[in-house]
Amino acid sequence: MILELSDYIYKHGDSWAIKLKEKTRLTPLLLFNKEGNGIVDTEKIGVVTFWFDERKSMPILVTKIMDDSFVLDFIKDCAKEQQKLNKIIGSPVFPCIYDVVKISGRPVIFQEAIDAPNYEMELSRAVSGPEGNIALLRGIIKRHFKEMGFLFSCLKGINVSQDSCRWGDWAYRVGKDFQKNYGLNLKFISQEYLKKLRASINSLRLQSNYVLSDHYCGNYFQGPRIVDQIDNLFRYRIENEPGAVDVFLFVIAYFRTSPINTIYRDWPYLIATSIQNSSNLNETALLLRQMFIEAGIDLDEPRKMWALFTVSFFARAIDELKFHQNNIFMLPYLSADIKCLARRIIEIQDLIDNNEILNDLPIDDSEKSFNPPSLNKCDDINNFWQPPMLMEEDYYSFNIVFYQDKYYALAKDLGSIDFSRITSNMREHYVQNNRCFIAESFEQAKEFVDKLPELIDEDYKGFNFVRYKGRFYAVLRLLGDVDLTKLKASVLKKYQISGQCFVEDSLEQLRSVVDYNLPELMEEGYRGFNIVGYKDKFHAVSQLLGPVDFTVDSVNRKNKDSKWLVDDSYNQVKNLVDQVQDNLVKEKLDEAESKIRSLNKEFADHGKELAGLKSEMERIKAESESMISTLEQELRNYRANYSTLVEDMKAQSGYLQEQQELLSEIQSANIFNLTLRKLKGSIAQKR
Amino acid sequence: MTQSRNCGGFVWAENPEEFLKIARDRGWQEALRNVQKKDSPDKLREALAPNRLGWFNLIDVKPSMRALDIGAGTGGIACQLAKKCFVTAVDGSEIDVEFLKIRAQQEKLSQLSVLVANAVSLPFENNYFDIVIMNGVLEWVATAERTDVPPMNQQIKALEEARRVLKPHGKFLLGIENRYFWGYFLGIPEPHLNMKYISLLERSDAEQLSRNIRNLPFREYTYSRQEYEKLIKEAGFEQVETYWLYPDYRLPQYIIPLGNVNAVKYFVNELLKPQNPDNNILYSIYQFYKFCDPKVICDFVGHYGFVCY
Numbered sequence: 001m002i003l004e005l006s007d008y009i010y011k012h013g014d015s016w017a018i019k020l021k022e023k024t025r026l027t028p029l030l031l032f033n034k035e036g037n038g039i040v041d042t043e044k045i046g047v048v049t050f051w052f053d054e055r056k057s058m059p060i061l062v063t064k065i066m067d068d069s070f071v072l073d074f075i076k077d078c079a080k081e082q083q084k085l086n087k088i089i090g091s092p093v094f095p096c097i098y099d100v101v102k103i104s105g106r107p108v109i110f111q112e113a114i115d116a117p118n119y120e121m122e123l124s125r126a127v128s129g130p131e132g133n134i135a136l137l138r139g140i141i142k143r144h145f146k147e148m149g150f151l152f153s154c155l156k157g158i159n160v161s162q163d164s165c166r167w168g169d170w171a172y173r174v175g176k177d178f179q180k181n182y183g184l185n186l187k188f189i190s191q192e193y194l195k196k197l198r199a200s201i202n203s204l205r206l207q208s209n210y211v212l213s214d215h216y217c218g219n220y221f222q223g224p225r226i227v228d229q230i231d232n233l234f235r236y237r238i239e240n241e242p243g244a245v246d247v248f249l250f251v252i253a254y255f256r257t258s259p260i261n262t263i264y265r266d267w268p269y270l271i272a273t274s275i276q277n278s279s280n281l282n283e284t285a286l287l288l289r290q291m292f293i294e295a296g297i298d299l300d301e302p303r304k305m306w307a308l309f310t311v312s313f314f315a316r317a318i319d320e321l322k323f324h325q326n327n328i329f330m331l332p333y334l335s336a337d338i339k340c341l342a343r344r345i346i347e348i349q350d351l352i353d354n355n356e357i358l359n360d361l362p363i364d365d366s367e368k369s370f371n372p373p374s375l376n377k378c379d380d381i382n383n384f385w386q387p388p389m390l391m392e393e394d395y396y397s398f399n400i401v402f403y404q405d406k407y408y409a410l411a412k413d414l415g416s417i418d419f420s421r422i423t424s425n426m427r428e429h430y431v432q433n434n435r436c437f438i439a440e441s442f443e444q445a446k447e448f449v450d451k452l453p454e455l456i457d458e459d460y461k462g463f464n465f466v467r468y469k470g471r472f473y474a475v476l477r478l479l480g481d482v483d484l485t486k487l488k489a490s491v492l493k494k495y496q497i498s499g500q501c502f503v504e505d506s507l508e509q510l511r512s513v514v515d516y517n518l519p520e521l522m523e524e525g526y527r528g529f530n531i532v533g534y535k536d537k538f539h540a541v542s543q544l545l546g547p548v549d550f551t552v553d554s555v556n557r558k559n560k561d562s563k564w565l566v567d568d569s570y571n572q573v574k575n576l577v578d579q580v581q582d583n584l585v586k587e588k589l590d591e592a593e594s595k596i597r598s599l600n601k602e603f604a605d606h607g608k609e610l611a612g613l614k615s616e617m618e619r620i621k622a623e624s625e626s627m628i629s630t631l632e633q634e635l636r637n638y639r640a641n642y643s644t645l646v647e648d649m650k651a652q653s654g655y656l657q658e659q660q661e662l663l664s665e666i667q668s669a670n671i672f673n674l675t676l677r678k679l680k681g682s683i684a685q686k687r
Numbered sequence: 688m689t690q691s692r693n694c695g696g697f698v699w700a701e702n703p704e705e706f707l708k709i710a711r712d713r714g715w716q717e718a719l720r721n722v723q724k725k726d727s728p729d730k731l732r733e734a735l736a737p738n739r740l741g742w743f744n745l746i747d748v749k750p751s752m753r754a755l756d757i758g759a760g761t762g763g764i765a766c767q768l769a770k771k772c773f774v775t776a777v778d779g780s781e782i783d784v785e786f787l788k789i790r791a792q793q794e795k796l797s798q799l800s801v802l803v804a805n806a807v808s809l810p811f812e813n814n815y816f817d818i819v820i821m822n823g824v825l826e827w828v829a830t831a832e833r834t835d836v837p838p839m840n841q842q843i844k845a846l847e848e849a850r851r852v853l854k855p856h857g858k859f860l861l862g863i864e865n866r867y868f869w870g871y872f873l874g875i876p877e878p879h880l881n882m883k884y885i886s887l888l889e890r891s892d893a894e895q896l897s898r899n900i901r902n903l904p905f906r907e908y909t910y911s912r913q914e915y916e917k918l919i920k921e922a923g924f925e926q927v928e929t930y931w932l933y934p935d936y937r938l939p940q941y942i943i944p945l946g947n948v949n950a951v952k953y954f955v956n957e958l959l960k961p962q963n964p965d966n967n968i969l970y971s972i973y974q975f976y977k978f979c980d981p982k983v984i985c986d987f988v989g990h991y992g993f994v995c996y
Contacts, residue, residue, distance in 0.1 A: 002744045029950045030942035031958065032741050047744060050953065057949045121957065128961045128970075 002028050002049060004103050005063050009051065009110070016098035016110065018060050020053070027052045029059070050113065059113040062095075066107040075100045075109060138283070145287045149294025168202030391442055396454045396467070400445050407445040409437040434485065453484045456507065461518045463502075465510060472510040476500040519550040522570060527581045529565070531573060538573040540565040703782045707789065715790040719761065733937055739763040741939045742932065742992050746858045748772055752817040755852060757806050757845075758824030762787045762799075763937075768820075769799035775816070777804035779831045805831055806845040811852045819849045822862040822936055826879055829906040838906040839918075846922030859924065859995040862936030866909040869975050869987040873968045879907040912945070912986055915993060924995040931985070932992045933959075942992065951981040 006026050013020040020026075029050040046066060050059035066075075075097075082094035096112040122144075126137040175194040274288035392400040394412060401408045411430075430436035437448035450470070457465035463474040468484045475482050479500055495501035499517050504510040516535060523531040529540040534550050542563035562580045567573040710718035719734055733739065748754075752772040756765040759776035760783055768774050769791070776799060778784050787801045804810055806821070806828045828845040829838035849859050864878065866886045871877060877886045882900065885893050886909055897905035910918065916927050928946060932939040933954075943954045955976050962969040976984055 003747050027944040027947040027950055028745070028942075029944060029947075029954060030741070030744060030939075032940050050950070052944075052947050052950045052953070054947070057952060059950075059953060121960070124961050128964050 001047070001065065001104055001106070002030070005049065005065075005108065006051075008101070008103065008108075009061060009063075012099060012110075013061070016061075018098075020060075024053045026060075027054075061098075062111045062113045064109040064111065065103075066109065072100050072102060072107055075107060141284060142287055145291040146294070149291040168198040172198035392446075395446060396449050396452070398449045398452075400442065400449075402442075407439045407442050409439065409445040409449050411435040460511070461514060463514055463518075465507065467507075472504050472507050474502040474504075474510050474514045526574060527577055529577050531570065531577075533570070537566050537568065538570050540567075540573045540577045707782065707785055710786055710789045715786065715793055718786070734761045734763045734766075739938065740767050742860065742862070742930065742936075742942055742994075743768065743771075745928075745930070745942070745994055746818065746860070748818065753815065754818035754820065755809075755811070755816040756820045756822075757804075757809075757849065758821060758827070759783065759787060759801070762790050764820060764822060765799060765801075766790060766794060766796055769796045772798070772818075774799045775811075776801045777806075777809070779803065779805055807831075807841055807848060809848045809852050813851050814854045815852050817854055817857045819853050819857065819859045821845070821849060822860070825861060825863050826907050826909050829908065838908045841906075842908060843918055843922055846918060846924075850923040857996065859993075861915075861919070861991075861993040861995060862932060863915070863991055863993075864909050864936075865912065865986075865988055865991055866914070867911050867987055868989045870968060870972050870989065873971055875968055877909075879909075880905070912991060915991060919993060919995050926996050928994040929985075930992040930994070931988045932990045934989070936990045936992055939990075939992070945985045945988075945991075948981045948985075951984055955981065955984065 006028070009026060010020065029052065031048040031050070032046070046064065049063045049065075051061040051063065052059050079097035079100065083096065086092050086094055092114070095114050097109055098112065099110040101108055101110075122140050123137070126133070126140050172194050175197055179194070274285040274292065389402045390399060391402050391407065395409070397412050398409045399412055401410060411434075427436060427438075431438070434452050437445055439445035439448055451468075453466045453468040453473075455464060456467050456472070459477060460474070462477055464477055466473045466475060466484060473484060475484075476495075476499075479495070482501075492501060492503075496503065502510060502513045502517065504513055519532045519534040519539070521530060522533050522538070525543060526540070528543055530543060532539045532541060532550070539550075562584075565573055565576040565580065567576050706718055706722065709721055716734075748768070748771050750772055754768055754772055754774045756768065756774060756776045759765040759778050762776060765774050765776035765787065776784075776787055778787070778801075781803055784801050784803045787799075790796075791799045791801060802810075806824060825842055825845060829836075829841040846861075853859055868875070868886075871884065871887055874883050876883050880897065880901070882896070885896060885905070888896065890905070890908075894905045897903060912929060916929065919927050928944070931941075931943040931945055931951070931954075933941040933943065941954060941958065944950050959973070959976060962973040964970050975987070979987075
């Protein structure tokens with residue numbers, strides 16, 4: 001995938017003002033969506049890639065491989081919106097999106113890389129980095145709140161419709177969602193509470209713009225944002241949540257960073273205190289208040305403030321619960337965390353109630369009757385949250401789960417189920433596709449499953465066995481995907497006639513029908529034939545025919561030639577084969593005999609010629625033998641002469657040796673005589 | 688059934704029959720979950736998490752390709768990769784292989800075949816695979832059979848085998864720990880032996896220490912970045928791209944190209960999240976990365992990923 005991205009960048013980079021030099025070598029630094037580390041079996045995770053070339057210390061480009069639930073046009077619209085906002089604000093708040101394309105089925109964003117601080121990272125480092133200190137932390141928070149306030153004040157002037165954008169309706173839905181679908185005790189939020197929430201927020205004038213953001217956290221600040229969390233609900237959220245102007249949600253996103261959470265554990269309290277008109281605000285609450293003022297948020301609207309605060313509260317609680325529900329099979333280990341969360345939510349609510357934070361807000365005389373309703377807290381914390389319970393596992397490939405007073409029959413192949421998802425659009429999708437049923441009772445859920453086609457046996461002699469509405473169907477696999485729930489009676493009949501589908505009341509019957517209707521190989525390669533039992537007959541099919549379709553060929557070919565023979569019994573069909581093969585053999589024998597006869601005649605014709613050749617050969621043989629005996633005699637004579645010669649040479653050699661010895665004796669005698677003579681001479685001289 | 692290896696962090700062998708029985712009867716996930724309670728919380732996560740395939744982004748994977756996962760373990764890589772191409776998974780442990788077969792069957796992974804094989808003598812013909820993976824395996828290859836062959840020779844042999852079965856234009860992915868991870872200097876135990884400082888010692892001293900403490904020879908060799916690159920080239924690979932896999936090669940969240948100092952610098956300055964000061968060692972490692980020259984950092988990171996061809 002990364003290689004494909006680099007190819008795309010090389011191809012189009014020049015038109016994006018990133019000016020790739022020729023032969024520039026791009027190096028990718030990859031970042032995976034951290035949620036991809038989780039337990040949930042998500043095949044597709046977000047990948048952010050920072051592209052470096054050899055020259056610059058900053059990445060020249062950022063690509064984001066998104067979840068395929070994103071629609072390209074939607075991302076493009078967001079990009080346009082962001083650029084429009086940049087233009088109005090007069091500074092490049094949002095990074096430029098160069099291109100959005102689908103590569104290998106995944107939407108990919110090619111985005112400008114901006115050298116600017118990442119707020120979350122700055123905060124993290126200020127809190128726990130080696131360079132961190134309190135003064136730095138204060139400075140960062142102050143600067144960012146100021147920037148955020150400025151940005152919101154800019155955004156406030158954009159695209160504000162005169163009518164309410166009815167974000168209250170959205171808040172109401174969030175509240176209902178929270179109430180119904182997150183396993184919380186239904187008494188926790190009253191209907192009256194939600195209605196007041198809706199009315200209060202609907203009376204606010206809020207923008208409807210949205211910009212592409214990473215989950216909650218919008219791209220309010222410069223720099224290559226990372227995709228923290230990607231899920232299939234992203235599009236739904238970004239389209240339905242008050243995007244750029246939901247200050248409170250944004251603040252929540254800010255304080256979700258873990259080291260920050262340790263400081264601002266109870267952010268709802270912070271928000272609540274920041275909107276009080278009090279001189280005793282702490283430093284951060286004061287900064288937050290200044291931000292709201294700068295952003296032009298009307299702090300004298302207590303009902304609205306209360307409503308926004310509450311919805312922020314819901315949103316965060318949902319987010320946390322959702323995490324646990326995404327990891328549903330971890331519940332036995334995580335239930336303690338859920339209870340902690342529930343306890344915390346109630347504690348925060350208690351804190352707000354006890355401090356009478358909301359009640360201290362100035363209220364117009366005309367609104368004196370207004371009294372923000374409290375949440376109805378559960379006495380027993382253990383009843384606060386009701387996790388789904390598995391009632392029966394693998395009931396005809398369905399799990400039956402009890403959840404929120406309902407029984408859910410869920411197809412096992414759906415895998416790990418997030419209950420918040422099946423309660424929204426996906427629930428409808430699952431229900432429509434018979435993957436999920438919601439029933440009032442356990443028996444009813446089972447009945448639903450009973451009515452569904454269930455694959456009992458896959459590939460039994462080329463058929464799939466399916467149980468449907470109490471009957472058993474055998475469907476030829478070659479037919480592909482056949483939806484029995486939508487199969488017309490006429491089509492079914494057609495299939496049945498052609499032997500592509502069978503219907504019976506019991507599995508045993510179905511098996512016997514399929515067995516009966518299916519060709520069964522009785523003997524392979526009997527004299528070049530396969531003997532096959534099919535229906536009531538026995539077929540002998542020549543192996544020369546290769547693979548055959550019995551439903552068609554058994555009718556078209558049988559007994560038409562000697563390659564497909566049919567009879568009533570196994571032995572009879574074998575007899576037929578024998579007959580055919582015997583006849584074939586006889587024909588071949590006759591043919592061979594006639595060939596032998598003609599060959600014999602040819603042999604007779606050549607007989608005389610052969611006799612002449614034979615006598616000639618004998619003559620040549622006799623001559624050869626005579627020549628050989630002459631040569632042998634000559635060889636013998638030669639050998640005799642040779643041995644005589646060797647004897648002579650030996651004799652001469654002995655003579656020569658004797659002469660040699662004689663000569664050496666003579667030489668010795670001569671030396672002796674010479675020496676004697678010298679001695680005599682010397683004696684004579686001495687004398 | 689033979690006793691499972693005591694390496695790779697997996698010690699199923701406590702009761703392998705029961706482990707496999709649970710896998711067969713109640714599903715492979717349940718079996719892992721069962722181990723998870725007793726052993727480590729990461730087993731299931733490692734077997735399922737999609738970014739087990741994280742660094743496969745760096746290479747081209749096509750449906751027609753054949754991949755070999757050496758030391759496949761519970762199939763965290765092999766099973767996910769088998770949804771993208773044809774995969775052969777091998778492991779020296781019969782239990783792991785049996786488990787993988789069960790998993791493949793339950794997940795209906797028709798593109799996955801599994802067999803027992805030793806990394807130093809692979810039963811495949813030459814030039815057969817497009818991709819070969821060895822993730823957290825090379826350090827163990829010398830322990831599979833206790834022989835007199837020096838560990839490094841065994842490891843080179845395993846690399847040579849990987850090269851042999853790889854097609855000429857194929858890619859070999861190697862994920863492994865750094866012998867000189869800065870954390871080891873600060874007292875983090877070496878994970879294979881669970882002993883402090885052992886990888887930093889001379890081999891002979893480490894051998895002595897290993898024999899004294901655990902009564903076993905020291906054969907779980909890891910190396911420095913330069914040594915790895917040398918070994919890889921000795922095994923016949925011509926090109927090596929080196930990456931820093933952070934936090935580790937099992938579930939990388941970041942893949943940083945060490946060939947580009949700017950990228951390393953950017954990662955440390957802009958993306959690396961600070962550690963909690965309460966954790967002295969991790970905080971010190973963070974500080975080290977933060978204040979070191981990027982070129983130096985490259986030699987002291989925790990986990991390397993090598994793309995070789």
